[in-house]
Amino acid sequence: MALLARIDDASASPEVKAVFDDIRATRGDDTINDVWRVLANDPALLADCWRSVKETMKPGALDPLTKELVYVAVSIANSCEYCIQTHTRAARAKGMSDAQFTEMLAVVGLASRMNRIVTGLQVELDERYRPPS
Amino acid sequence: MALLARIDDASASPEVKAVFDDIRATRGDDTINDVWRVLANDPALLADCWRSVKETMKPGALDPLTKELVYVAVSIANSCEYCIQTHTRAARAKGMSDAQFTEMLAVVGLASRMNRIVTGLQVELDERYRPPS
Amino acid sequence: MALLARIDDASASPEVKAVFDDIRATRGDDTINDVWRVLANDPALLADCWRSVKETMKPGALDPLTKELVYVAVSIANSCEYCIQTHTRAARAKGMSDAQFTEMLAVVGLASRMNRIVTGLQVELDERYRPPS
Amino acid sequence: MALLARIDDASASPEVKAVFDDIRATRGDDTINDVWRVLANDPALLADCWRSVKETMKPGALDPLTKELVYVAVSIANSCEYCIQTHTRAARAKGMSDAQFTEMLAVVGLASRMNRIVTGLQVELDERYRPPS
Amino acid sequence: MALLARIDDASASPEVKAVFDDIRATRGDDTINDVWRVLANDPALLADCWRSVKETMKPGALDPLTKELVYVAVSIANSCEYCIQTHTRAARAKGMSDAQFTEMLAVVGLASRMNRIVTGLQVELDERYRPPS
Amino acid sequence: MALLARIDDASASPEVKAVFDDIRATRGDDTINDVWRVLANDPALLADCWRSVKETMKPGALDPLTKELVYVAVSIANSCEYCIQTHTRAARAKGMSDAQFTEMLAVVGLASRMNRIVTGLQVELDERYRPPS
Numbered sequence: 169m170a171l172l173a174r175i176d177d178a179s180a181s182p183e184v185k186a187v188f189d190d191i192r193a194t195r196g197d198d199t200i201n202d203v204w205r206v207l208a209n210d211p212a213l214l215a216d217c218w219r220s221v222k223e224t225m226k227p228g229a230l231d232p233l234t235k236e237l238v239y240v241a242v243s244i245a246n247s248c249e250y251c252i253q254t255h256t257r258a259a260r261a262k263g264m265s266d267a268q269f270t271e272m273l274a275v276v277g278l279a280s281r282m283n284r285i286v287t288g289l290q291v292e293l294d295e296r297y298r299p300p301s
Numbered sequence: 302m303a304l305l306a307r308i309d310d311a312s313a314s315p316e317v318k319a320v321f322d323d324i325r326a327t328r329g330d331d332t333i334n335d336v337w338r339v340l341a342n343d344p345a346l347l348a349d350c351w352r353s354v355k356e357t358m359k360p361g362a363l364d365p366l367t368k369e370l371v372y373v374a375v376s377i378a379n380s381c382e383y384c385i386q387t388h389t390r391a392a393r394a395k396g397m398s399d400a401q402f403t404e405m406l407a408v409v410g411l412a413s414r415m416n417r418i419v420t421g422l423q424v425e426l427d428e429r430y431r432p433p434s
Numbered sequence: 435m436a437l438l439a440r441i442d443d444a445s446a447s448p449e450v451k452a453v454f455d456d457i458r459a460t461r462g463d464d465t466i467n468d469v470w471r472v473l474a475n476d477p478a479l480l481a482d483c484w485r486s487v488k489e490t491m492k493p494g495a496l497d498p499l500t501k502e503l504v505y506v507a508v509s510i511a512n513s514c515e516y517c518i519q520t521h522t523r524a525a526r527a528k529g530m531s532d533a534q535f536t537e538m539l540a541v542v543g544l545a546s547r548m549n550r551i552v553t554g555l556q557v558e559l560d561e562r563y564r565p566p567s
Numbered sequence: 568m569a570l571l572a573r574i575d576d577a578s579a580s581p582e583v584k585a586v587f588d589d590i591r592a593t594r595g596d597d598t599i600n601d602v603w604r605v606l607a608n609d610p611a612l613l614a615d616c617w618r619s620v621k622e623t624m625k626p627g628a629l630d631p632l633t634k635e636l637v638y639v640a641v642s643i644a645n646s647c648e649y650c651i652q653t654h655t656r657a658a659r660a661k662g663m664s665d666a667q668f669t670e671m672l673a674v675v676g677l678a679s680r681m682n683r684i685v686t687g688l689q690v691e692l693d694e695r696y697r698p699p700s
Numbered sequence: 701m702a703l704l705a706r707i708d709d710a711s712a713s714p715e716v717k718a719v720f721d722d723i724r725a726t727r728g729d730d731t732i733n734d735v736w737r738v739l740a741n742d743p744a745l746l747a748d749c750w751r752s753v754k755e756t757m758k759p760g761a762l763d764p765l766t767k768e769l770v771y772v773a774v775s776i777a778n779s780c781e782y783c784i785q786t787h788t789r790a791a792r793a794k795g796m797s798d799a800q801f802t803e804m805l806a807v808v809g810l811a812s813r814m815n816r817i818v819t820g821l822q823v824e825l826d827e828r829y830r831p832p833s
Numbered sequence: 834m835a836l837l838a839r840i841d842d843a844s845a846s847p848e849v850k851a852v853f854d855d856i857r858a859t860r861g862d863d864t865i866n867d868v869w870r871v872l873a874n875d876p877a878l879l880a881d882c883w884r885s886v887k888e889t890m891k892p893g894a895l896d897p898l899t900k901e902l903v904y905v906a907v908s909i910a911n912s913c914e915y916c917i918q919t920h921t922r923a924a925r926a927k928g929m930s931d932a933q934f935t936e937m938l939a940v941v942g943l944a945s946r947m948n949r950i951v952t953g954l955q956v957e958l959d960e961r962y963r964p965p966s
Contacts, residue, residue: 169698171423171522172532202427203419210536216622217415217543220615224411229400234367238405239412241371242550244953245378247513247779248416250424252955256703257430266704267362270742272371273953277749278357279372281946282350283381284774286336288909288938290304290917293386294335299568302831304921305931343935349755350942353748375949377554380646380912385556389570399571403609406554410616414547417641421510421539423518432701435964437689437788438798468693469685476802482885483681483809489881490677495666500633504640504671505678508816511644513779514682516690523696533628538637544623545638548616549647552602556570559652560601565834643820646912651822655836665837669875672820676882680813683907687776687805689784703955734959735951749947756943761932766899770937771944773903777910780948785958799894804903810889811904814882815913818868822836825918826867 175208183211187218194222201254233262241276308341316344320351327355334387366395374409441474449477453484460488467520499528507542574607582610586617593621600653632661640675707740715743719750726754733786765794773808839870848876852883859887866919898927906941 177200180188187208188200207214225235236259243251256269310333313321320341321333340347358368369392376384389402443466446454453474454466473480491501502525509517522535576599579587586607587599606613624634635658642650655668709732712720719740720732739746757767768791775783788801842865845853852873853865872879890900901924908916921934 224407230404238374238408242412246416250419271363274357275371277946277950279375280949281942283379284945285942286383289339410547410551413550414543417546418543472688490673496670504674507637508678512682516685537629540623541637545641549645552649555605676813676817679816680809683812684809738954756939762936770906770940774944778948782951803895806889807903811907815911818915
């Protein structure tokens with residue numbers, strides 16, 4: 169169970185309502201995921217998190233689907249079930265196919281495997297990649 | 302210092318030489334990164350890791366640059382300095398611009414932030430995403 | 435489901451009963467959380483963990499609430515749901531307000547974000563902070 | 568070596584200079600840590616990270632030293648050497664004694680130990696803490 | 701809920717059936733754990749993961765039980781509930797006693813504690829262990 | 834650089850000297866690793882950590898080499914360079930061969946890979962492993 173209550177639309181302060189309205193406008197639907205309702209207990213933190221998500225995930229030098237793939241990959245490494253579930257849905261909404269999903273998982277698995285093996289061997293960065301002393 | 306010695310070309314067994322040759326052919330240059338030279342102490346593990354990297358990172362439903370971005374993102378979450386350094390170079394070789402690099406970092410930072418906040422609040426997956434009971 | 439059975443009061447050996455008595459005396463109530471009941475399958479490990487918790491979390495140069503905030507923060511980083519749930523309750527019992535809770539979460543989120551960005555950029559420790567060579 | 572160059576004062580764009588000025592004003596000294604100089608390659612990300620640090624770490628329901636202790640604790644869990652080094656210095660500047668430092672480390676060690684033991688035992692949250700069904 | 705459907709025996713393609721048959725033959729029973737059924741949505745990834753598990757976990761310089769203990773320990777550090785549950789069962793099938801289980805947990809707890817304390821203190825590797833310069 | 838000074842033998846208080854003497858007696862040589870010298874700034878924490886290491890790593894239902902393998906595996910997952918370096922040396926002193934070392938690394942790599950893939954797929958624990966409702 170969440171450690172703070174979910175704030176419903178009726179209980180939302182004007183500050184919170186403004187964020188919920190912007191989430192709905194940005195999504196193009198009526199959904200307010202529970203993470204936002206629980207965060208709404210701290211309206212300033214809610215507003216800052218939403219602003220961050222909106223700004224960071226919009227199209228830029230990377231397209232939105234690529235950004236979702238990176239987001240899901242990190243959420244897997246951090247074992248955040250809620251984020252994996254919700255952002256996989258977001259990735260699908262942005263066009264991710266099952267083949268792209270399992271390919272991303274294969275990369276996450278490979279990187280995790282190689283990260284640990286390299287760390288376990290304590291390999292140091294090659295001379296050719298270090299700055300000249 | 303690495304916990305096993307780097308195997309140079311002269312000391313490489315035929316099994317190891319075959320892997321080094323394939324790495325060079327695949328890269329299109331002469332570079333054998335130190336991770337492969339240290340792994341060469343266990344030729345079977347070297348061969349399996351190289352095969353995995355080659356198969357997983359080739360073009361598929363995801364293009365190679367997207368795969369490198371995911372690989373680097375996971376390596377950051379796992380604090381693997383060697384992998385971050387070498388795979389960022391690989392990503393650049395596959396076309397990653399500085400803008401794409403910092404956008405990927407912004408997503409990694411955002412996801413790490415939101416993962417921890419959601420976990421700290423113990424938000425449960427919304428009813429609308431759970432299977433009907 | 436837990437991988438070892440919960441040991442109830444009736445089944446507790448004298449060694450385990452002594453630990454349960456001390457937990458109750460220290461808490462000032464009758465509660466034995468399930469973690470202790472499951473750990474009781476290894477009485478020596480139970481005793482050592484309880485001793486550690488009691489010694490480490492008592493007032494010192496840091497007050498108990500500050501210690502709980504640090505404990506919860508680490509539990510979030512380690513994705514330990516049980517510890518987040520139980521130690522947030524402990525923090526509330528030691529005076530943590532909702533405002534303190536969400537401020538702590540904001541710091542955990544910020545640190546996680548900055549940790550990953552700094553690691554991704556591979557920033558080295560500034561010259562001014564390194565010892566003179 | 569950092570993956571992007573450090574931007575010095577002379578090369579700083581007006582947007583970056585504004586952030587550097589605010590860092591100096593907030594710190595009350597002339598220091599610009601290298602993390603900011605490297606982040607300056609992406610002025611928008613620099614500005615957002617600085618704003619976040621400044622807003623989140625200011626006094627509130629939690630005092631600044633408590634916030635630094637939480638920040639360092641998370642940085643330890645995330646193995647971020649740069650952040651541990653710089654934020655321990657910040658904590659000392661905010662009054663942290665060696666005794667407070669080692670007590671915080673003892674809590675971080677205890678929480679990490681208990682998190683893993685609880686997760687390994689797969690202890691489920693006690694009935695008394697779950698909502699009535 | 702899993703993000704891809706479980707593939708049952710009737711729906712399995714020849715490629716998938718071959719893997720399921722090999723799992724059953726290797727286990728010596730009829731069980732196909734759900735991880736394999738979900739992975740079966742990507743037959744190539746399923747085949748590669750199964751091959752890896754079979755090759756890596758077989759007897760070698762380390763016996764199978766020791767390998768399971770290491771596997772479970774890493775799964776605890778990575779907070780993978782599914783892997784902790786299934787591989788603890790595998791470890792028990794390979795002879796792990798409750799005493800061995802709790803001793804392994806004690807080591808995992810100790811290492812996690814010491815890792816964090818050492819990292820927090822930023823202890824550098826002793827001179828005696830570094831290569832002569 | 835370590836965040837607290839190393840305490841040398843001459844500066845050691847009686848409490849610290851007692852711990853250093855016990856370390857030497859247990860090791861059977863004169864070595865005091867720097868982790869103990871830095872921890873010596875907090876004699877109570879030093880004594881508790883040493884006691885824990887000594888008690889947990891002694892022979893029991895698991896032999897000392899198996900315990901070191903688990904300890905190193907966890908240290909790899911936690912990216913603790915100091916612990917990986919020192920405990921690999923300890924493992925070698927307890928009989929670990931290079932073949933055992935690379936087999937342990939292969940298991941750590943496999944587990945990390947499978948943990949992330951399973952978490953990414955959000956596979957739930959099979960019905961057959963859950964308690965009857």
